[in-house]
Amino acid sequence: MSRKTRRWIFHIFLCLGIIYLKIGGFSSVVALGASIICNKIPGLAPRQRTICQSRPDAIIVIGEGAQMGINECQFQFKNGRWNCSALGERTVFGKELKVGSKEAAFTYAIIAAGVAHAITAACTQGTLSGCGCDKEKQGFYNQEEGWKWGGCSADIRYGLSFSKVFLDAREIKQNARTLMNLHNNEVGRKILEKNMRLECKCHGVSGSCTTKTCWTTLPKFRQLGYILKERYNHAVHVEPVRASRNKRPAFLKVKKPYSYRKPMDTDLVYIEKSPNYCEADPVTGSMGTQGRICNKTAQHTNGCDLMCCGRGYNTHQYSRVWQCNCKFLWCCYVKCNTCSERTEVYTCK
């Protein structure tokens, strides 16, 4: 209980600290405030505290990246019983899922990818000190394809290493759950790295491609969400393996009889089966589906039968109003009509 309380306090303070840093803005107050906040957060890993103190601007970006990961998670799972929420106070890093399930695997991967994505984007925009564009590529000419490196190529290596240093620093203990978290963090970062893309601009006369400049850029974060969702659907059940003399787990292997295969480095892994998420349960962290909106006619996961776990649903009527038949009039404004209709919404009992 004391450990849980300490962890809870850690998340609360980190969240408040980030809010305070945002309010304070970039000034000496930030440095002073950051130092006070970083020192007072109990349970913060030593390396995380060092990063927090030396890079208050990066902490803000880390918070935004984690939030982007959580938002994407909630989008990807919005139609499921589990919709990327958990019992307990909501913090910027999200509540740690108690069960080492597929859902926990997805959450850790998407947050690690979100932090790396946000750090890299901040470097590209120039809002983070100590990093910038990938200078190795600047000015070089691609002979075969006839374009030139230019613009601001995203320095993904910086974002990846920063995400790794900060997030993996939380996983201090040596147990199966820690190994699982470290693996899934790395999956998120690897998926991001593999999906970096080349963006080009044709800036010859009349926009022709006789003159062309290319740079590497981050993928859309939604694309990462879809890829990781696919990995989630094919997540691998693993179990820890202990070295002969040491009682602590050394690595993870696929949970199959007589199998010693390790998971691939882009496989999401889990060590426990998921709860059914039908009822609220503090032990598993399940929120339950009571009050969730469902689709009466759908047969998929957001259908009422499946979403409500057979408990039935309530019907609520309301009037939906929206702007319709919009026209752009010269120059320059938009004129719309107002439409409305009676409609129903269904929620689980």
Next chain:
Amino acid sequence: MKSLASLSLWRIIILILPLVSLGQTFEYGWPDNYDKPPQCVDIPVDLRLCQGVGYHQMLLPNLLEHESMAEVKQQAGSWVPLLHKNCDPGTQLLLCSLFAPVCMERPIYPCRRLCENVRDGCSPIMAAFGFPWPHILTCDKFPQDDMCINTPNDTSTSEPNGHPPVCPPCDNEMKMDVILDHMCASEFAIKTKIQEVKRENMDRKVTLQKKKRTIKMGTLKKKDLKKLTLYLKNGADCPCTQLDNTRNTYLIMGRKVDKQYLLTGIHKWDKSNREFKKTMKKLKSHKCPAYENVFK
């Protein structure tokens, strides 16, 4: 910005329960660039493509994903000569709705019909200069509903029946702005006399005299300059008084397309003409939009 646009379009009156989210995917949204949100800026005086378009502020980045004003100016500069051709009344409106889009909560694209009218009217002239209709202006990607920019007085009924044949490189106005814009859009410019003009398939082949003076070298090499032969693209039968008169000295502009040199402009070297003399004087100090600097 995007959520603000959503909020302005939707009003949900809920009697009992709040709705989590209704999925509304707009067909046209901001170019989803993670660098910076679009901002309203004044259309600069030296963005000549869009002076007098009908509004005074534009979005940056624009709808062609040009991120800096320097980039907008550089890319818009090569389109200014097309405006001088008056090939369609909607030319400036189409180009500026993309290069300097109006400041609205959500982006307003040009209508497909506007794009198709300009394309049909202007692509023959662009072809004469060796330019295909560019990919960035592909008309299929523009909307067909009412939430788009059309010519204010939509003259879709008044279709001009029959174009008089036109030689785009030959019908340029003797005006400083026009000549300088074409000079910037051309790769080279020389002062010389015409030796011979011959038909060759759909083009007219122009052989120049040996004696030449270079006004603008560009990518041209001395070796190529000696035996330079220019082509009037798709101009076998169009009227060009300059080519009919081989006694005069001309200012000749051109550019290289594949292995051919195309004629992009021809003016009589008329020292007695005040406008021409002014242009030649201005030419010494005139700076074309810089290309290299924008993308370094």
